[in-house]
Amino acid sequence: MTTMQNGVFEMETTGTLMKKGFIALQETYTVEEAITHLRQNVQGKTNIHYLYIVSPEYRLIGVLSIRELLGAHGEKNVTDIMIKDIVAFPTDMDQEEAAQIFRSEDLVSIPVVNCTQQLLGIIHVEDILDVVWQEADEDIEKLLASGKEINFHTNPIVAAWRRLPWLILLLFIGLISGGIIERFEATLEAVVALAFFMPMIAGMTGNTGTQSLAVVVRGLVSEDLTMKSAARLLFREFIVGIIIGITCAIVIAIIAFIWRGSLVLGLVVGSSLLATLIIGTLAGTIIPLLLYKFKADPAIASGPLITTINDILSLLIYFGIATMFISKLM
Amino acid sequence: MTTMQNGVFEMETTGTLMKKGFIALQETYTVEEAITHLRQNVQGKTNIHYLYIVSPEYRLIGVLSIRELLGAHGEKNVTDIMIKDIVAFPTDMDQEEAAQIFRSEDLVSIPVVNCTQQLLGIIHVEDILDVVWQEADEDIEKLLASGKEINFHTNPIVAAWRRLPWLILLLFIGLISGGIIERFEATLEAVVALAFFMPMIAGMTGNTGTQSLAVVVRGLVSEDLTMKSAARLLFREFIVGIIIGITCAIVIAIIAFIWRGSLVLGLVVGSSLLATLIIGTLAGTIIPLLLYKFKADPAIASGPLITTINDILSLLIYFGIATMFISKLM
Structure with missing residues (x-):
């Protein structure tokens, strides 16, 4: 939708x-006339850097920087x-999209027009600065x-109140992991060392997931996502998961073997970490x-949410x- | 340090x-002379929005927007x-500090001077836009x-290589939690349900810690930190921890009691969660x-690091x- 009934955006x-x-200039003005008009109308207006040339119907047909106007020959139109x-x-x-365009266009202000190209207002880069800041905070x-x-x-009461909804949700999701461990109670009772x-x-599964999440969320701020780029990203993260998984799996398998003196335990822990790191990386991407x-908004897939989901998958x-x-473990 | 030997900053x-x-104007210029000077020198220069008035030694003594110059009487100095x-x-x-000043001052460009106030260059808000973006990404x-x-x-190989150092570090920190559980092996063997x-x-301890972390890190971007404000923040987070802790502890104590039919287990789990949420919140702040x-940089206390430390504390x-x-649990 463009505007609401009452004209509020x-x-x-x-x-x-x-x-x-x-400041809008009629298309009939010469440079000299435009400068005179400018000198008469500029008082009290801040942030005048560009002048907008409009048709009699107030359609935006061109733009001029004050610099260009001042540097031009007085008799020109x-x-x-x-x-x-x-x-x-x-x-x-x-x-946020407007901020992207400011970033790529390198302009101090950009006009806003309605569907018939009539000039309604301008946006200054200073206002966009606040937008970028605010969006990053969000x-x-x-x-x-x-x-x-x-x-x-x-x-503190307001802060606690604003933080609690997520925490309560994560508390319940976290209980799912308890249910999973309960189902494997016999395994855990037989080999308590598994708990270590x-x-x-x-x-680790949560950590690799939040790393992928950070790459995706910030990437989406500045990139268009197509099926092709999504597929390529997913494949990249899959390969990253394999490399990270193999490295960490070897490290932990050796440590587990030395610590508990069981080769099977080392292999179980190592191969589990390999599998969970690959899946955690993919979950943090998908x-x-x-x-x-x-x-x-992809950022609602917060670090804590990815971490909690990856907890469950990893267990x-x-x-x-x-x-x-x-x-073989007993 | 200000500049390096070779003049590189x-x-x-x-x-x-x-x-x-x-564009710098000599202090002797009248408005009319300044406009003429401007019209002669403005070609090829982008982003001219302010004019800088300098002394004969090129010290910056004042600033004028083009708008103000154009709106002024021609004979004035x-x-x-x-x-x-x-x-x-x-x-x-x-x-980043410069970006803060741009945000609060609402200017399109700000001059840069050396220690004797001589004008060296200007910074435009468009360049700051990139800085804000980049700092948020960082x-x-x-x-x-x-x-x-x-x-x-x-x-993928580069990405994996850049992600691995943190993961390997967190892997070793994560092993500390394994050592803690090993010390409590007897307790865990006696009551396997504790593992659930x-x-x-x-x-949950990690989640509340990362929440506090987010508040502190983004707060530090725009606030000065004094001993007093740090103490006040810490006290606030302590109260937040207590409120969050009591709420979540009551929820989990009831769930644990219903699930496992043990009032003592409910109380142990509930009181543990109360204590860990308070400590987790404080750790994420301190x-x-x-x-x-x-x-x-406070942001190197990443979410994963806080989570891993809070894992250990909570266990x-x-x-x-x-x-x-x-x-009483057996």
Whole structure:
């Protein structure tokens, strides 16, 4: 949707961000006339860096920087020296997307036009600076599931209230891992030493998952996602998972063998870590990609959520493998 | 240090960020003369929004926006209308700090001067836009320990290589938790059901820790930290930990009691979670604050690091409390 009935624009769009303080020049002006007009109208307006040339119907037809106007010959017409290839925003563009365009276009301000190209306002790069800051804060809040808008001055009851929903949700998801261990109670009772490696395997699976998550979430800020690029990314992360998995598996297999004196235990722990690291890496990639695909914000796949899901996956794999080799472990 | 011997500035400072394309006006100019000078010199220079008034020794003494110059009476002297209260950067300011100043000052460009106030260059807000973006990326990379500079196009071997150092470190830290469980082997063998709640308690402690971490790291970007504000923040997080701890402890105590039919188990799990959530919240606050205090980047206290440390703390507390009540648990 572009505008609502009452003329109010959607939150966090170019329509709400734009400001009115621009100077428009009629297309009939000469450079000299334009400078005179500028000198008469510039008072009280901050941030005048570009001048917008409009048709009688107020359609935006060109743009001129003050610099270009001042450097031009006085008798020329403004339409002779204006830039016709204009970068302009619609009113309903997401502010993060607008920030991307500011980044690539290297402009101080960009005009906002309606569907008939009429000039409505301009957005300044200073306002975009706040947007970039705010979006980065929001990404971090979501990635670390820290709850909205908690700063140094938030009072403790409000801060706790904002943090609790995620924690309660994660508490219940975390209980699933308890249910999994219960199903493998016999295995664990037979070889209590399996418990020693539980936190490490679950933790490592969570760690590699959050690493992948960070790559995906920040990548999506500046990249278009196609089926092809998603498939390529997923394949890349799969290979990364294998390399990381083999390296860590060898390290832990040797440590487990030396520590507990059991080659089978070393192999069970090592092969479990290999499998969980590959799956954890893929989960940390697929979950935010799916959220993005279904128009949800990929950053709600927070580190804690990925960690908790990977906890569950890793316990299933670890105890599954251990149970297969239980006769050799005892 | 300000500049190196060969005149090259430190990385990521105002000195490397500044550009030369500014227009300086002699202090003797009238407005009319300044406009003429401007019209003659503006060609080929992009991003001219302010004019800098300099003394014969090229010291920066004032600033004028083109808008103000154009709106002023032609016979006035530029020194009569210039703004004398100038915001200027030294050459050795960190680019993140410069971005902060851009955010609060709402300026399109800010001049850079040397120690004798001579004008060396200017920094544009468009360049700061990239800085803010890049610093946010760096914060997220560090917070999620995702390794430097991995994007969608990094090849898998490079990506794995950049991610491995953190993972190997976390692997060894994770083994400490294995050592802790080994010390409590007797307790665990006696009551295997204790293992069911291990991942949930460790996970929740990590989750609350990363939440606190997010608040501290992003807060430090925009706030000055004094002993007083650190103490107040720590006290706030302590209260938050108590509120979160009591809420989650009651929930889990009831669940544990219903699930396993043991009131003592419910109380052990609940009181452990209360203690670990308070300690986890404090750890997630203290560790980045200490890093900041000792001039390290607080964001290297990544989520995975806080999670792994909190794993260890939570297991110590959980098995410690369980061992105290072991006779009642069996």
